[in-house]
Amino acid sequence: MNLTLYVWRQQSSELQGRMEKYYAQGISPDMSFLEMLDMVNEDLIKNNAEPIAFDHDCREGICGTCSQVINGVPHGPEERTTVCQLHMRHFHDGDTVYIEPWRAKAFPVIKDLIVDRSALDSIIQAGGFISVHTGGVSDANSFLIPRSDAETAMDAAECIGCGACIAACPNGSAMLFTAAKVTHLAMLPQGRPEAKRRVCMMTEEMLTKGFGNCTNHYECQAACPKGIKVSFIAKLNREFIKAAQLIKEE
C-alpha cells in the first residue's frame, strides 16, 4: 500500500518546525507503524536527506518511549495500542497520515517527533517512592493485602509513563499519570507512610514543571494505551483531601 505522510520536522528546540510531505511506498499491512517509518527513513538516507527522528525502544508496547500523535490521536487510531504495536493493516491504500510530536509546554520538542519527557521523571522523583526496611529481606507475603486492593494497584501500575494523557489533554495536564502513580502506591500498605506527602509533592511538581490543571475532559483515559482510568484521578483527589491536615501542620 502507498500512503501520503505529513510529518512534523524540527531541527532543534530553538528552531521553528513545520509539517513536511513524504510518500511511503510499498508498505506491507503486516508492518508496524514504526517499521513503516523505518522504510521511509531508509529512502531518505538513500537520497542523502535527513531521516525523521522518532523515539522508540522495546517495540512491544511496554516501554512507553514511542510518542507520536497520528491523525490527531496520541498513539494513533487503535484503542489501547502504542505506536509500535499499531499495524499498517489499520490504514488503507492512499490514506493521508498526519504525524506530530506530543504537544505540551512541559514536553519541549528535541527534534522532529522526539520530545523531552523528563518532566515526568521529576514528578516521580517528587514522591514516587516508598520507605523500606533496612536489614534482611522480609518474606514476600508478610504484608497482608486484600485482593481487590492488589488488583487496583496493579491496574494503576500498568501506566508506562508514555505521556499520551498529557498529549491528549486540552490543558496539557499530567493528572492521569500522577494519579496512576499516587493510586498505585496508596493502595498498598508499603505506600501508606508517605501517602499524604506524596500526593502533595507530586501534584505540586506537576504544576512547577508547566503541566496544566485537570478539568475532567477525560481525553486522557481515551488516549491511554494501557487503559488507565480517570477514577484514579478521583482517588488522587480523595488522597489530597486526606492530606489537608498535613498541609496545615507544615
Place this chain on the structure above:
Amino acid sequence: MQSFFNSTVGKKILMAVTGQAMVFFVIIHVIGNSTIFVDGLNGYAERLHSLPVLVWLTRLIMLAVISTHVFFSIQLTLENWKSKPEKYAVQKHLRSTFASRNMIWSGLIIGLFLIYHLMHFTFQIISPDLAAANNLDALGRPDVAHMVISGFQNFFIALIYISALVALVLHLIHGIQSSVQTIGLNNDRTLPLIITSGAIAAIVLFIGYVSIPTSILLNIVKG
C-alpha cells in the same frame, strides 16, 4: 509545602464546591420562580422579602461563592492555556465535549447575564416603569409577576434570557459531573452514572427555567 488553596487540587476543590453551591441556588431559584405558573409569584416574593436576614445572608454568601469561582476559573484557565501553547495540525477529540472545552466562555456569558439579570429584576433599573417596587398589585404587594411578564413579552429581553440559559445548560452538563469527580466521589461504577445524571439534571433545570420566558412569549402565561 504549598498551602491547600495554592495547590492544583485545592483550587479545583474550591471550584467544585462553589459550583455546587451555585447549582443548589439555581435549584431553589427555579422552584421559587415556578410559582408564576400558579399565580403565586407576588406572594412568594413578599414572603421571601419578609425575611431580610435570610435574603441578605444568601446574597452575601453567593457574592463570596461567585467571586471565588470566577477568580479561580480565570487563574486555572490562564494556566491551562499556558500549558498547551501549540495546537495540533490535526486534532481529534475522543471524550471531551463542546461543553467541557468551552467552560470559560459559557461561564463568561452566565457572568455577564447575571449582571444584566440583577439590574433587570433585582435593582430594577433596566425598565424602571415596570419595576415591582413602583407598581403594587391589588393586594398592595410589589407586582413582581407584572414586571416579569411584561419584561418577557419583549422578544429581545426573552431572547437574552434564553441565550443565557443555553450557556447555563452547557456549563452544567460538564460542571455537575466534573465537580463530583473533583471532590473525589467517583469510582468506575459511579462515573458513567454521575455523567448521565449530571447532564439530565442540567437539562431539567434548563427546561424549568426556559419554560417561563417561552410560556410568556407564547401567551400561555398572561399578565
